[in-house]
Amino acid sequence: MDQYQPPLADISFALEHVVGYPDIAKLPGFEHADLDTVVELLEQCGDFMAAAVAPTNRTGDTQGSRLQPDGTVLTPDGFKEVYHQYVEAGWGSVPLPEEYGGGGFPRTVGLVIQELITSANMAFSLCPLLTQGAIEALLHYGDDALKERYLPKMVTGEWTGTMNLTEPQAGSDVGALTTRAVRQGDGSYAITGQKIFITYGDHDMAEQIVHLVLARTPGAPEGTRGISCFIVPKFLVNDDGSLGARNAVETVSLEHKMGIHASPTCVLSYENATGYLIGEENNGMRIMFVMMNSARLGVGVQGLAVAERAYQQSLAYAQERRQGLAAGASGASSPIIDFPDVRRMLMTQRAHVAAMRYLMLLDASYVDISTHHPDPAVRSRADEIVGILTPICKSFGTDLGNELTSLALQIHGGMGFIEETGAAQHLRDIRIAAIYEGTNGIQAADLVGRKLGVRGGSSMLEFLGTMREIEPQLADAGTEFDPIRVELGRQFDALEEATRWMVRTGPGDPNAALSGSTPYLRMWGLCTGAWMLARAALAAPATGDAGLAESQLVLARFYAEQLLPQCASLLGAATAGSRDLFALDAGQLSGAARKVRS
Structure with a gap:
């Protein structure tokens, strides 16, 4: 019953006729990404996500990730193998810069790929999403040496990335963090502290994990003005690019969560771990916002993507489940799709999902205009519109993710409350998205x-x-x-x-x-x-x-x-x-x- 079908016809219509993708493809640097090429690429991507990634969704939920006695984390059966297929196919690199091995496609195309992978398996999709946020921060603020050392393998997905912001006493108040960074004689920094809620803070899918860590240097100003951002790799990198000694970062525990069980949410401890400053000292908040703004639209897409999969399942169930007799019908029973209130719930899901998809793609298209349009005035206005749309997409999109997966469960009736049908998983998985990357209340505060x-x-x-x-x-x-x-x-x-x-x-x-x-x-x-x-x-x-x-x-x-x-x-x-x-x-x-x- 819970079979994912990528909505490629809906996506193609949205790109061509609703958000004006053909104009995006005409922007400098995107000439190779014409609509026909993109549609063909997305069809192949959808096939991969449906055939390879989607079957891991239920297994991942029931098994979860596990912390081993030696401090390493094992992901559920199949995750490691499917991730290697994902890397080999190059799906994560499609919207990333060509100079580091990416495909150089627009963000709009990357957003569709995010939808497809998230619908297939939200817990699995979080690893590439966080890696992309780390890549964005390095692209904007990393020096040439850091970029050359880390970006090529992060762009391919061979190395994954994390964002280390939150601490037990800080929560959303990033300025209250206490992790310390002390400059060493060789120019590196010794990082000491504890971080919580670190998505894919450790796992077995990639050989290297590149942590982006917020910390405070000695004598730094109080609050957010005194925060710096550092690369702290799981393994130190030798001059020839090979992996060296294990860095002093350990996984203390895994959080036991309501949903996304397959995604290892780690408590990480740093004890004089070697880190490298990104940009300048006390510039960490600016760098953090690059990471978070990149991720916020992606989190909004999570609401869309999980709602899409839940809708597909509830629609299939409504056509199969026979119970009672609809008004004007004859026979022993009717499929519940013939009842007006079930139709109301299905139409509510369908309409909101379509509206969300158009809105997310519109936001992404303005991101592309803001970075690639030749007219500075057009770029500036597009950037303003991105600023308006992103908190709406993140907050409204994830609120609807909660509401629409709940409707999908309601259509299943009592069977929806039974874990074996899979309807409950969608509701449990998406609940975190309204909290991720700045709670929805923070998004609303940002808007006003x-x-x-x-x-x-x-x-x-x-x-x-x-x-x-x-x-x-x-x-x-x-x-x-x-x-x-x-x-x-x-x-x-x-x-x-x-x-x-x-x-x-x-x-x-x-x-x-x-x-x-x-x-x-x-x-x-x-x-x-x-x-x-x-x-x-x-x-x-x-x-x-x-x-x-x-x-x-x-x-x-x-x-x-x-x-x-x-x-x-x-x-x-x-x-x-x-x-x-x-x-x-x-x-x-x-x-x-x-x-x-x-």
Whole structure:
């Protein structure tokens, strides 16, 4: 029942007709990545992920990774072999720079590959995702010697990477970390401290693990201003590039998690381990944000990818499971897909998954424009839009991952609560994504605290204006598009009202804006999702495929009429301020202040 089918037709339509990939392929440096080449490459990638990676998903969940008495970590059966096939096929290197052995394809293409591998096995996909974040940091801030020593084998995937940020006492407050880095006579640093929640901090799939570690040098300023970033390899690297002695980093334990059991989440201990400074001292936060911004869109894709696989399973189950008799039906029983509420849950999954895919790909396309467009002004504006879309993609995408996998389980009824069906695994696995790489509350705070303030709110209001350009297009498209146009107009009005309130209120009362930041981000997620579905519905007739055009219109209309209205209902919460959030003290919240009647 739980067989993964890569949605390549949906992805190809999205690339060609919804997010304008042909224009991305015309940017300098991407001439080799035309649409036909990309579609053929993705078909091969999808075949690999479905045939090789997807079958490891259930085994990985039931076995999990295991810490051995000698301190090494074994991944579940098949992981090591499949990872070697993944490296040999070169899938991880496709969107990475050619000068280090990558394929030089756009980030947009890399994002599709991330979706395919994550749908196949989220726990497995985390290793390449973290490696890519480490690569991005080195590309931006590493000196030539570090790049030449580490990047070629990280790009191929022969060596994997990690991000070591969190410590037991610090959590999301990175500035509270205490790991020390003391400069040595040879220019290296001795790293001492403990890091927690390190994804793939140790494993048996690759010969080398390159840890990127945040630490504090002696005399560094307090807080985030005094953080530096270091490469600390599992094995030291000799001058000829071969691996040398084991470095002084040990796996203390593996976390016992709710989901993604196959992904080893390690507690790592560093005791005078040899590290190498990336960039300059006290520049670690800037480097960390390169890693995290690269990963945040990838984490948003996790919500999409796991929701896609859960949807496929729930759709198959709804067609097979017979129970009761649907209205107007005859015979002994009906498949549950014939019942309206099951249809509602399936349509909710289908519409949200499509909207998420379009939105994630749109964000990635703006990443490519921001790095490769020849016009500096266009690059700058694209970078602003990436800043707006990334927290929306990460937060809204992972919130929906939780909600849609829960709907998929609900469709299974009691069988969904039974582990053997596999429906519960999707819900357990995706739950971490809303916490990864900055919790969703942090994403909402970033949206109103940083991105909304760009050019005094003009950046986001201009983007909203761009979205509203679709209203006359819908009016010209025919009466069947009227319900979408009317509802979009109402919800754009609500979003604009909330945005202007945030712009007015935030500078003088930041707590008020932050108190409404999560519902405000949700409003953006709903509106951008509906906008992308409307774009798809308008574009679909040009394909000449009448069935596709009908399905895109129905999805956009369903979303506009049944899901999008939630946006305006959040206006009150977004603009309520902080009064009631802070009106009760801890004792009142716990009920200690309530009197018991005799």
